[in-house]
Amino acid sequence: MPAILEASDLEAQYGWTKVLHGLSFAVEAGRITTMLGANGAGKTTTLRAVCQMVKTAGQVRFDGQRIDGKSTEDIVRLGIAHTPEGRGTFVDLSVEENLRLGAYARRDRAGLADDYEKVYQYFPVLAQRRRQQAGTLSGGEQQMLAVARALMSRPRLLLLDEPSLGLAPLVVREIFRIVRTINEHERVSVLLVEQNAAIALDLAHHAYLLETGRVVMSGPAAEMKKDDAIRRSYLGYFSMDERETRSHTQRSPGRETPTSAISPSASSRERWGGVGAERRSLPPT
Numbered sequence: 001m002p003a004i005l006e007a008s009d010l011e012a013q014y015g016w017t018k019v020l021h022g023l024s025f026a027v028e029a030g031r032i033t034t035m036l037g038a039n040g041a042g043k044t045t046t047l048r049a050v051c052q053m054v055k056t057a058g059q060v061r062f063d064g065q066r067i068d069g070k071s072t073e074d075i076v077r078l079g080i081a082h083t084p085e086g087r088g089t090f091v092d093l094s095v096e097e098n099l100r101l102g103a104y105a106r107r108d109r110a111g112l113a114d115d116y117e118k119v120y121q122y123f124p125v126l127a128q129r130r131r132q133q134a135g136t137l138s139g140g141e142q143q144m145l146a147v148a149r150a151l152m153s154r155p156r157l158l159l160l161d162e163p164s165l166g167l168a169p170l171v172v173r174e175i176f177r178i179v180r181t182i183n184e185h186e187r188v189s190v191l192l193v194e195q196n197a198a199i200a201l202d203l204a205h206h207a208y209l210l211e212t213g214r215v216v217m218s219g220p221a222a223e224m225k226k227d228d229a230i231r232r233s234y235l236g237y238f239s240m241d242e243r244e245t246r247s248h249t250q251r252s253p254g255r256e257t258p259t260s261a262i263s264p265s266a267s268s269r270e271r272w273g274g275v276g277a278e279r280r281s282l283p284p285t
């Protein structure tokens with residue numbers, strides 16, 4: 001499958017501080033790719049770098065065409081929509097006004113009505129609340145609005161920044177189910193960044209693991225999910241041996257303890273993290 005997005009040696013910095021140290025990754029056309037990593041790993045900055053919202057170096061290609069150096073608005077016009085961290089909805093505007101803003105970069109006004117109908121089909125709760133102020137929506141509904149607004153630009157690639165943040169597991173599952181449907185029905189490719197490795201690996205086809213601004217591991221999501229080190233550090237599962245030892249301390253014997261968010265342990269840092277960490281790659285499916 002050809003890549004719709006390809007970044008090579010991507011660097012990004014805030015002021016004098018470099019936070020991405022030469023990332024290379026690709027998003028396959030029509031697929032869902034996830035980038036996992038603990039808080040501060042550089043996930044949000046990666047999405048900002050793709051949209052040229054932060055000072056970058058390195059190359060970014062969308063559909064084979066260089067987009068590094070282009071304006072963010074031109075990048076949106078080419079077909080990339082970004083649902084930012086914190087959702088970025090306009091709380092004083094109604095649901096429908098927020099959706100209209102999502103279509104601002106479009107040159108074709110025709111089809112707009114159809115697109116409202118389409119996003120309301122994906123998110124029926126937004127249809128019920130179309131005249132309501134966005135600020136009065138629940139957290140989950142606001143996240144749905146943020147995704148729906150991104151769809152209004154008719155993107156070919158959707159960049160999603162931690163849609164699960166602060167939401168109840170049931171709501172997260174519902175949003176991820178809709179993202180999967182959009183991916184399958186609209187053929188929108190997705191780059192999802194998440195701290196919640198468990199749910200992201202269930203949704204995605206391919207995954208990258210980011211630590212301190214570097215890719216330290218990548219592979220098919222199903223393989224990553226089975227990887228011992230990922231399970232231990234990012235999914236909160238322990239091997240039999242470790243469970244034995246841990247059962248005497250803080251873990252109850254024989255029980256696997258999933259954690260919802262990523263918090264890398266010291267062992268993961270030793271294994272992958274820090275400068276000079278070896279990059280591992282799992283075989284392609």
Ligand SMILES: Nc1ncnc2c1ncn2[C@@H]1O[C@H](COP(=O)(O)OP(=O)(O)O)[C@@H](O)[C@H]1O
Pocket residue numbers: 014017019037038039040041042043044045046
């Ligand atoms: N606006 C900013 N100014 C300066 N440093 C920032 C800014 N945003 C993020 N950083 C720093 O960049 C690094 C990566 O942050 P970020 O991309 O937000 O990580 P993540 O999304 O994985 O939590 C962190 O060390 C963070 O403190």
Ligand SMILES: [Mg+2]
Pocket residue numbers: 043044045085162
């Ligand atoms: Mg972030």
